[in-house]
Amino acid sequence: MENGKVRVGFYALTSCYGCQLQFAMMDEIIQLLDKANIECWFMVERDSDEDREVDIAFIEGSISTEEEVELVKKIREKAKIVIAVGSCAVHGGVQSWGNDKELEELWKTVYGDGKVKFEPRMAEPVEKYIKVDYRLYGCPPEKKDFLYALGTFLIGSWPEDIDYPVCVECRLKGNSCILIEKGEPCLGPLTVAGCDARCPSYNIACIGCRGAIGYDVAWFDSLAKTFKEKGLTKEEILERMRIFNAHNPKLEEMVNKIFEEGE
Amino acid sequence: MYIPITVDHIARVEGKGGIEIVMGDEGVKEVKLNIIEGPRFFEAITIGKKLEEALAVYPRICSFCSAAHKLTAVEAAEKAVGFTPREEIQDLRDLLYIGDMIESHALHLYLLVLPDYLGYSNPLSMLDKYKKEIEYAMALKNIGAKIMDYLASRPIHQENAIMGGFGKLPTKAQFEELKRELKEALPMAEYTVELFSKLEQYKEVEDKEMIHMAVKPRNGVYGIFGDYIKVSDGFEFPVEDYQKHIVERVVEHSFAKHSFYKDKPFMVGAISRIVNNADLLYGRAKELYAQYKDLLRYDNCFANNFAQALELVYFIERAIDIIDDTLAKWPIRPRDEVEIRDGRGVSITEAPRGLVAYTIEVKDGRVAYADIITPTAMNLAIMERHVRMMAEKHYQDDPERLKYLTEMTVRAYDPCISCSVHVVKL
Numbered sequence: 230m231e232n233g234k235v236r237v238g239f240y241a242l243t244s245c246y247g248c249q250l251q252f253a254m255m256d257e258i259i260q261l262l263d264k265a266n267i268e269c270w271f272m273v274e275r276d277s278d279e280d281r282e283v284d285i286a287f288i289e290g291s292i293s294t295e296e297e298v299e300l301v302k303k304i305r306e307k308a309k310i311v312i313a314v315g316s317c318a319v320h321g322g323v324q325s326w327g328n329d330k331e332l333e334e335l336w337k338t339v340y341g342d343g344k345v346k347f348e349p350r351m352a353e354p355v356e357k358y359i360k361v362d363y364r365l366y367g368c369p370p371e372k373k374d375f376l377y378a379l380g381t382f383l384i385g386s387w388p389e390d391i392d393y394p395v396c397v398e399c400r401l402k403g404n405s406c407i408l409i410e411k412g413e414p415c416l417g418p419l420t421v422a423g424c425d426a427r428c429p430s431y432n433i434a435c436i437g438c439r440g441a442i443g444y445d446v447a448w449f450d451s452l453a454k455t456f457k458e459k460g461l462t463k464e465e466i467l468e469r470m471r472i473f474n475a476h477n478p479k480l481e482e483m484v485n486k487i488f489e490e491g492e
Numbered sequence: 493m494y495i496p497i498t499v500d501h502i503a504r505v506e507g508k509g510g511i512e513i514v515m516g517d518e519g520v521k522e523v524k525l526n527i528i529e530g531p532r533f534f535e536a537i538t539i540g541k542k543l544e545e546a547l548a549v550y551p552r553i554c555s556f557c558s559a560a561h562k563l564t565a566v567e568a569a570e571k572a573v574g575f576t577p578r579e580e581i582q583d584l585r586d587l588l589y590i591g592d593m594i595e596s597h598a599l600h601l602y603l604l605v606l607p608d609y610l611g612y613s614n615p616l617s618m619l620d621k622y623k624k625e626i627e628y629a630m631a632l633k634n635i636g637a638k639i640m641d642y643l644a645s646r647p648i649h650q651e652n653a654i655m656g657g658f659g660k661l662p663t664k665a666q667f668e669e670l671k672r673e674l675k676e677a678l679p680m681a682e683y684t685v686e687l688f689s690k691l692e693q694y695k696e697v698e699d700k701e702m703i704h705m706a707v708k709p710r711n712g713v714y715g716i717f718g719d720y721i722k723v724s725d726g727f728e729f730p731v732e733d734y735q736k737h738i739v740e741r742v743v744e745h746s747f748a749k750h751s752f753y754k755d756k757p758f759m760v761g762a763i764s765r766i767v768n769n770a771d772l773l774y775g776r777a778k779e780l781y782a783q784y785k786d787l788l789r790y791d792n793c794f795a796n797n798f799a800q801a802l803e804l805v806y807f808i809e810r811a812i813d814i815i816d817d818t819l820a821k822w823p824i825r826p827r828d829e830v831e832i833r834d835g836r837g838v839s840i841t842e843a844p845r846g847l848v849a850y851t852i853e854v855k856d857g858r859v860a861y862a863d864i865i866t867p868t869a870m871n872l873a874i875m876e877r878h879v880r881m882m883a884e885k886h887y888q889d890d891p892e893r894l895k896y897l898t899e900m901t902v903r904a905y906d907p908c909i910s911c912s913v914h915v916v917k918l
Contacts, residue, residue: 243530245910246506247555247648253603254637254647256630262616273603274614275503275899293530323549327537338536343742343749349531368552369648431645431652432659436548438649468541472549 235383237262238269238283240304242290242297243352244322246272248315249289251369261379282307285382287365291317291324291352298350298358305359312378313354313361316368316473320440323368324352325475354476363388366421368438368473374423391423392444395435399426407434412459414469419447437473441480449483463488497883499895501528502902504604504614506556507868507909511898512745513883520887523880525872525902527746529909535862543569543832543852546859548651550850553866554908555648556599559592559640560843562653567717568850570655571837575830580821581657582717587814588643588653589716589841590807594677595636595647596844597762597800597807600906601684602629605797608900609691625687628680632804635670635677639811642666657827664822671815674808678776681804685780688801689787693794696885697878697901702791703756704764705738705870707731707842714765714772714806716842722768723753724790731840734849738865748909750873751865757873760846761905762799763788777806793878793904800844800906832857843867845906868907875905 239249249272252258267274268281279300286308292298305311313319321328327335332351355361365374381388395417399406407429408415416437417429428435441447449470456466467484474480497513508529514522534553538546547569551562563585570577577585602625603615612618619626637647642662644650652659662670703725707718720728721737729737740749751758766773766781767790773781780802781788788802789795818824836853846867853861882901886894 241508243532243910245552245555245558247552247558250506250555250599251648254599254633256634259616259619259626267614267616270614271501271503271508272506273504273616275607276613277501277503279501291530293532294528296528297530322532323552324532324534324537326541326549327533330536335533335536336531338539339531339533340742340749345742345744345747347528347530347747349747352530352532369555427645428651428659430660433645433651433654436545436651465542469545472545 234264234266235285236268236281236283237265237285237287238281238304238308239272239287240269240279240289240300241271242288242300242318242355243293243324244290244315244317247369251372252287252375255372255375257376264383279303280307283309285310285312287312287314288318288355289314291322292355292358293324293350293352295348295350301355301359310362310382311359312363312365313356314365315370316366316438316440318355319364319366320473321352321354321476323472326472328352328475329471364390366391366423366439371424390443391421392442392446393422394418394442395420395422395424395426395429395439398422398424399429402426402430404429407432408455414456414461416452416470418452419449437470441474441477445479447477447479449480450487453484453487457487497891497894497898499899502899504607505903505907505909506554507907509907509909511879511902513887513894513898515887520880520883523876523883524745525876525879527748527909529747531747535864538859538862541859543854543857543859544655546862547655550864551649553864554910556596556908557592557843557845557848558649559588559644559653560841560848562650563589564839564841564848564850565852566653566655567839567841568837568852569854570830571839572835572852572854573830573833573837574835575655577657578828580818580824583814583817584643584658584661585653586716587811588640588650590811591636591639591643593636593807593844594804595633595640597804598629598632598636601688601797601800602626605903608896608903628683632677632680632684635673638673639670642670654827656830659827661824661826664819667815667819671812674812678805678808681808682776684801684804685784688798689784691797693787693789693792693798694882694897694901697793697881698791699878699881700791701756702874703753703758704767704790705753705758705760705847706765706768707840707847709769709772712772713774713810714769715810718840721840721847724767731849732838734838734840735863738849738870740865740869746872748869748872751870752873757877758870759793759874760867760870761796762803763790763793763796764846765842766799766802773806775806775809777802777809780805793901796904796906845908846870866908868905868909871905871907875902875907
């Protein structure tokens with residue numbers, strides 16, 4: 230803290246900048262930032278510096294270059310609380326959907342024999358390299374996720390993690406079930422709640438942008454079983470679940486289990 | 493001997509990029525826009541994936557224009573499978589896209605550009621002296637966001653825009669609410685035009701050789717979707733031919749490629765749309781165009797800021813017209829079934845910051861080939877030229893001023909750097 234104001238940094242790795250945009254677009258930000266000093270936030274502040282100490286560091290984006298590995302280590306050293314923001318920072322992001330292929334293959338498809346002077350890497354979540362204190366799920370996270378986390382930190386408290394799936398919110402809204410009634414591959418049963426079942430409420434199957442629930446309770450296996458009964462192949466199930474969960478160590482093991490049992 | 497200038501991380505743009513100015517004995521030797529954001533390989537990672545899932549992933553190339561990416565990808569996919577949406581669905585896609593335009597222009601003009609002109613390092617600190625401007629920025633941004641919220645589930649990464657139409661449409665009452673708020677926003681947009689008409693357009697970057705590229709709007713009204721591309725040199729080509737006319741090259745200092753037309757850099761964006769299609773404007777925007785024609789210069793990238801302000805007025809009026817048409821046709825069926833067949837589709841539309849091109853080839857329900865060129869990737873080569881022009885005029889100035897002027901030049905393009913690191917097959 231400095232002059233009674235909390236020092237905040239917002240840092241970007243490789244991403245679409247949507248989490249920062251969501252944060253910057255909140256009308257409430259004007260009141261919130263009145264109680265904060267922005268030490269680093271390149272998207273809005275020209276006088277930004279990644280080397281300054283902060284109380285709260287928000288990091289969005291996945292680690293996708295060698296430089297970004299160094300950057301997150303530096304941020305960790307200078308920050309009291311590190312918050313991984315959004316699907317890229319928390320789970321590696323949609324760019325991790327490609328980690329079923331080799332980096333060289335991806336590079337060749339896109340850049341051919343072209344060379345650039347920076348060193349690319351396969352996208353990874355921030356937690357692979359540093360300790361993360363709190364996660365804001367979503368692609369992008371909801372405004373209320375930001376408000377809740379920042380609000381609790383500002384009063385010296387600690388936010389709770391969400392441990393129930395999108396289905397809970399969907400049932401509470403009284404939507405008809407896209408998975409059971411329409412047979413579409415909805416990922417609601419294993420995805421962290423908090424979006425108020427946004428997509429199913431628009432008749433769109435959940436693609437799992439908030440990532441699978443933690444605490445080893447993500448029901449990859451039971452959902453895979455339901456998908457299998459609906460006629461999806463193992464590859465189709467894995468592909469869909471991997472869009473936002475490519476780095477989840479449990480995914481493949483639990484889906485495999487269902488297919489081994491059935492054989 | 494002059495100190496070389498490096499801006500490691502250009503502030504107040506979307507994405508991570510830097511400016512590097514290398515000095516030689518006789519002034520500026522080299523100017524580079526370093527795009528340091530990591531690669532995300534969008535085309536490569538979606539190859540072999542299910543079409544619907546790929547369509548959910550493509551918009552995540554960029555948050556500032558996720559609606560633009562979504563709708564362009566969906567149109568390319570629909571063309572690939574041989575599906576044409578109903579007219580009222582097309583109108584609603586226009587409306588959704590306009591929501592993105594309004595939000596993106598308001599954010600760019602007020603929060604990213606204006607602080608430079610008013611001498612602030614960030615927009616929030618402007619609040620004491622420029623409360624009205626910040627309030628207008630938030631209100632304009634909010635109406636754009638609300639259009640995207642109601643029509644497509646949220647302002648960033650809209651899932652409710654799919655092949656065949658929408659999962660669900662807003663209610664009649666929601667459309668009426670949007671119309672009411674758009675009407676309230678119109679005077680704010682006009683104020684924006686007035687405000688930006690007074691800002692300096694730096695003559696240092698005047699470039700008589702500028703080439704502008706924009707869509708030739710499909711329905712004869714200034715807008716977003718089209719089947720042909722108009723070039724300011726008089727040439728026109730069908731969107732399907734873009735790979736012949738927009739040629740990309742890998743450059744060593746950037747994860748994003750540079751684009752060329754007839755071996756020359758070219759510009760896309762709001763000013764390019766006006767240069768090519770001003771005769772299609774109507775309503776209040778047409779009057780304002782006549783009044784401020786001299787500021788909408790083809791040869792100056794700074795005119796892009798003013799062009800965006802003018803577009804705010806245009807798109808607000810256009811959105812009101814689309815809502816009126818939609819309500820006259822009410823009720824509207826949200827979605828038609830789309831049969832997934834093999835094929836190849838190309839779509840180019842006008843994202844807030846210029847042309848975005850998609851080619852999608854579908855085989856057995858999966859993406860067999862994808863090519864995406866984003867507006868910033870198209871603009872990078874000419875942006876670098878104009879940063880160089882600015883640097884050549886000011887290299888003897890105080891380094892801070894040189895940084896400030898070159899950054900402002902980049903900002904005038906409203907670059908989406910994340911977006912430019914898109915990845916394209918050669």
